[in-house]
Amino acid sequence: MDKNLDRLNVYASRLISQKEYFVPGHRACQGCAEALALRLVAKALGRNNVIASATGCMEIVSSPLPLTSWNVPWIHVAFENAAAVASGIEAGLKVLMRKGRIPPKRINVMAMAGDGGTSDIGLQALSGAMERGHDFIYVCFDNEAYMNTGIQRSSSTPFGASTTTSPAGSVVPGQTTWKKNMPEIAVAHNIPYVATACSSYPFDLMEKVKKAAAIEGPAYIHILSVCPTGWRLPPQMAIHAGRLAVETGMFPLYEVEQGRYHLNIDLSELRPIEEYLKIQGRFRHLTPEMIEQIQQRVGEEYEKLKKKVRMTNEGQE
Amino acid sequence: MATRVGMEVSIAAAEAVKQANVDVIAAYPITPQTHIVEHLSEVVNNGELDAEFIPVESEHSAMSVCTGSSAAGARSFTCTSSQGLALMSEIVYITSSLRLPILMLLANRSLSGPLSIWNDHTDVMSIRDCGWIQVFVENGQEVYDHVFIGYRVAEDRNVLLPFMVNLDGFVLTHVIEPIEFLDQEIVDRYLPPYQPKYSLHPDHPVTMGAFATPALYTETKKAQTESLTEAMPYVLKAWQEFGDMTGRYYHPVETYKTEGAKVVLVTQGSLSETATLAIDSLQGAGEPVGLVKIRLWRPFPFEEFKEAVAGADLVVVMDRAISYGGPGGPLASEIRSALYAQEKRPRIVNFIAGIAGRDVAPEDFVHMIQQAQERPGEWYELYGVRE
Amino acid sequence: MAKPEHEITWKELNVGCVIDEPGNAAAYRTGDWRSQRPVYNKDRCIRCGTCYIFCPDMAIKILADGYIEHDLYYCKGCGICVEECPTDAITMVDEEE
Numbered sequence: 001m002d003k004n005l006d007r008l009n010v011y012a013s014r015l016i017s018q019k020e021y022f023v024p025g026h027r028a029c030q031g032c033a034e035a036l037a038l039r040l041v042a043k044a045l046g047r048n049n050v051i052a053s054a055t056g057c058m059e060i061v062s063s064p065l066p067l068t069s070w071n072v073p074w075i076h077v078a079f080e081n082a083a084a085v086a087s088g089i090e091a092g093l094k095v096l097m098r099k100g101r102i103p104p105k106r107i108n109v110m111a112m113a114g115d116g117g118t119s120d121i122g123l124q125a126l127s128g129a130m131e132r133g134h135d136f137i138y139v140c141f142d143n144e145a146y147m148n149t150g151i152q153r154s155s156s157t158p159f160g161a162s163t164t165t166s167p168a169g170s171v172v173p174g175q176t177t178w179k180k181n182m183p184e185i186a187v188a189h190n191i192p193y194v195a196t197a198c199s200s201y202p203f204d205l206m207e208k209v210k211k212a213a214a215i216e217g218p219a220y221i222h223i224l225s226v227c228p229t230g231w232r233l234p235p236q237m238a239i240h241a242g243r244l245a246v247e248t249g250m251f252p253l254y255e256v257e258q259g260r261y262h263l264n265i266d267l268s269e270l271r272p273i274e275e276y277l278k279i280q281g282r283f284r285h286l287t288p289e290m291i292e293q294i295q296q297r298v299g300e301e302y303e304k305l306k307k308k309v310r311m312t313n314e315g316q317e
Numbered sequence: 318m319a320t321r322v323g324m325e326v327s328i329a330a331a332e333a334v335k336q337a338n339v340d341v342i343a344a345y346p347i348t349p350q351t352h353i354v355e356h357l358s359e360v361v362n363n364g365e366l367d368a369e370f371i372p373v374e375s376e377h378s379a380m381s382v383c384t385g386s387s388a389a390g391a392r393s394f395t396c397t398s399s400q401g402l403a404l405m406s407e408i409v410y411i412t413s414s415l416r417l418p419i420l421m422l423l424a425n426r427s428l429s430g431p432l433s434i435w436n437d438h439t440d441v442m443s444i445r446d447c448g449w450i451q452v453f454v455e456n457g458q459e460v461y462d463h464v465f466i467g468y469r470v471a472e473d474r475n476v477l478l479p480f481m482v483n484l485d486g487f488v489l490t491h492v493i494e495p496i497e498f499l500d501q502e503i504v505d506r507y508l509p510p511y512q513p514k515y516s517l518h519p520d521h522p523v524t525m526g527a528f529a530t531p532a533l534y535t536e537t538k539k540a541q542t543e544s545l546t547e548a549m550p551y552v553l554k555a556w557q558e559f560g561d562m563t564g565r566y567y568h569p570v571e572t573y574k575t576e577g578a579k580v581v582l583v584t585q586g587s588l589s590e591t592a593t594l595a596i597d598s599l600q601g602a603g604e605p606v607g608l609v610k611i612r613l614w615r616p617f618p619f620e621e622f623k624e625a626v627a628g629a630d631l632v633v634v635m636d637r638a639i640s641y642g643g644p645g646g647p648l649a650s651e652i653r654s655a656l657y658a659q660e661k662r663p664r665i666v667n668f669i670a671g672i673a674g675r676d677v678a679p680e681d682f683v684h685m686i687q688q689a690q691e692r693p694g695e696w697y698e699l700y701g702v703r704e
Numbered sequence: 705m706a707k708p709e710h711e712i713t714w715k716e717l718n719v720g721c722v723i724d725e726p727g728n729a730a731a732y733r734t735g736d737w738r739s740q741r742p743v744y745n746k747d748r749c750i751r752c753g754t755c756y757i758f759c760p761d762m763a764i765k766i767l768a769d770g771y772i773e774h775d776l777y778y779c780k781g782c783g784i785c786v787e788e789c790p791t792d793a794i795t796m797v798d799e800e801e
């Protein structure tokens with residue numbers, strides 16, 4: 001009954017606003033759960049929001065001149081600088097309000113980028129913005145490769161995955177490195193809020209976004225965004241795949257609030273990762289040994305995370 | 318009224334930024350621009366200027382922050398030099414396409430490698446086609462004045478383009494010069510607060526930086542290049558009004574003793590002052606030699622330039638950058654194409670000199686002119702290189 | 705609605721190519737991409753809204769009475785709503801010519 005595991009919130013869909021700030025008519029592929037994640041983020045943030053976007057799939061699908069999918073102010077400048085552009089917007093709005101040139105009002109500033117735009121080329125700008133303490137939300141839409149340019153590997157591509165620059169060859173079987181732990185890098189900046197999320201858990205995701213918006217200072221949300229095209233997965237399976245990523249422990253959902261870790265879905269028993277891997281073409285070539293290697297690593301990482309939860313909550317209720 | 322103070326040019330530049338009531342400053346230190354940023358952080362931290370000073374982690378982010386803040390409607394400032402410009406250049410091109418009126422002071426310095434912190438124009442020439450309005454200044458007063466003029470032009474609803482002021486590193490940034498300060502009320506009258514046409518605010522959602530397919534890209538570029546050529550009258554107007562207010566008039570092309578000159582020397586930036594000494598001594602010896610200084614580099618003042626050299630048989634262009642494997646220096650290339658269609662075209666000789674701080678004395682200019690007169694044909698040469 | 709891109713002249717572009725009609729991409733029909741179409745069986749629907757929340761293309765509306773409606777102008781036919789509906793109230797059928 002895995003299909004119904006996330007039915008705790010049945011009927012909650014009807015309670016949320018039907019207003020969209022990222023509107024239909026966007027050109028994401030069929031079943032793109034990155035577009036879904038973006039839709040949910042925009043919905044959670046609502047109207048009082050300004051967005052700085054990096055180059056990438058979500059930028060391209062939403063802004064072909066003269067059309068825009070955006071109902072909120074939105075700017076795209078380049079690939080690696082969304083966090084810096086957002087820093088400028090935040091500083092600009094702040095000083096204009098302080099100088100009385102625009103009316104005072106709480107406006108969220110959000111930066112959005114893919115995993116490439118975040119954990120590779122945009123890491124420096126993001127680190128700078130988090131360290132300087134701008135009051136903004138950074139959302140990384142992690143589809144685990146450079147999808148916009150044709151599924152090249154990134155530092156966020158998981159071990160073993162076949163991409164166009166880490167192809168499953170006869171000698172090298174796909175990506176040879178482990179996924180960079182980007183949320184942990186954000187945590188290391190001692191910012192007030194870090195969370196992971198996935199569009200297969202829409203209410204959890206939206207709650208985190210709202211929390212991030214309410215917090216003063218930088219907030220970082222890392223969203224696993226299933227990409228049927230790049231993962232070689234039937235589009236209707238996108239939500240299912242995200243759920244399996246969480247239930248196998250490949251992508252745990254957690255928050256780090258003022259340094260304290262909290263697992264949102266604490267699984268007493270993880271599903272075997274094979275269930276997750278076998279539905280995706282990018283892992284089709286994996287040998288049982290590699291699967292075992294991944295299984296072991298996932299278990300270790302999950303234990304590490306649980307330990308952090310225990311350690312940072314010691315002595316607390 | 319105006320007060321005259323002896324001051325390091327970098328400090329005067331920062332004081333001008335303060336008087337311009339800039340909202341957001343984002344900059345990253347690099348020699349020889351450092352004194353400007355340092356003084357600005359002081360001015361902000363001492364509460365003399367109500368601005369957000371963003372100590373970014375790179376020049377790429379400096380320009381990106383300014384892009385964001387300018388798009389939000391804030392008057393935004395940055396300054397850099399050489400490697401910093403090279404690092405931010407990706408975004409420099411984008412800000413002009415977004416039509417954001419950012420002001421940048423560029424303390425001109427040689428581009429690596431080899432690494433050099435000294436002055437020439439290789440940095441600015443590397444981004445010649447970035448779509449910004451670009452001016453060269455000669456002395457501290459001109460730097461100070463052009464902070465106000467720059468914003469005035471850039472923020473004009475008929476212009477809306479970023480504005481770059483080129484000032485020579487060290488020879489300008491680090492010298493003490495007498496600066497005539499403007500009264501604040503005069504500045505405020507000349508430079509009212511920035512009223513953006515579009516800005517990022519939830520009350521009027523706009524999309525900026527959408528991509529264009531080949532079906533529309535050409536039109537976006539036509540609009541952009543027109544915006545730069547059409548900026549010319551507004552630059553002239555801002556200079557005129559500034560002159561009427563201060564008595565200091567600026568022009569796209571400025572001439573020194575060119576009446577009746579058969580030979581014209583062409584320069585840009587602070588070496589122009591040195592060049593005037595050479596002109597004086599040559600004229601003293603009866604040589605019909607004059608000087609033409611190119612102040613406005615983009616949009617290029619073709620008509621004004623042609624007029625300035627109309628009587629010349631020989632034009633000697635001094636470049637401070639080189640186009641490797643190309644036709645010499647970028648200034649000379651521009652001048653050749655400006656004059657190409659003339660029925661009677663002067664002979665053009667190009668010297669590349671003063672690279673990475675190599676001294677150019679008045680005698681060097683005299684020597685260049687003599688060499689150009691003696692050796693026929695059109696050619697270029699790296700002046701003073703040891704063979 | 706914005707003019708088609710190949711008809712826009714350079715003079716018609718806003719300063720900086722700013723788009724000042726928010727959400728005007730909503731005029732773009734993504735329904736043409738579809739090869740299969742979702743068919744809704746209201747009788748089976750328990751009005752949970754799951755299909756609505758998971759549609760990446762905002763192609764499902766929740767009606768006042770809690771039942772849903774597909775918007776075939778946008779629906780790309782990904783099949784997520786079919787897969788995620790807990791009561792199998794939606795099925796996919798091939799688009800006819």
Ligand SMILES: Cc1ncc(C[n+]2csc(CCOP(=O)(O)OP(=O)(O)O)c2C)c(N)n1
Pocket residue numbers: 034055056057058079080113114115116117118141143145146147148149154
């Ligand atoms: C400086 C620079 N380098 C490379 C590119 C090409 N490029 C554009 S988007 C992209 C990949 C985007 O990947 P990611 O950030 O993961 O986002 P996704 O498209 O997967 O959502 C690349 C490599 C670029 N636009 N700019």
Ligand code: SF4
Pocket residue numbers: 027028029030031032033034035057058061143147148226227228229230
């Ligand atoms: S390539 Fe992947 S992330 Fe990009 S639009 Fe298509 S499905 Fe979405």
Ligand code: SF4
Pocket residue numbers: 031742758759760761762763764774775778779780781782783784785786
């Ligand atoms: S098939 Fe896909 S696009 Fe169409 S309504 Fe269902 S979920 Fe939305």
Ligand code: SF4
Pocket residue numbers: 748749750751752753754755756772788789790791792793794
């Ligand atoms: S998911 Fe199924 S049961 Fe729930 S509202 Fe949609 S059609 Fe009805």
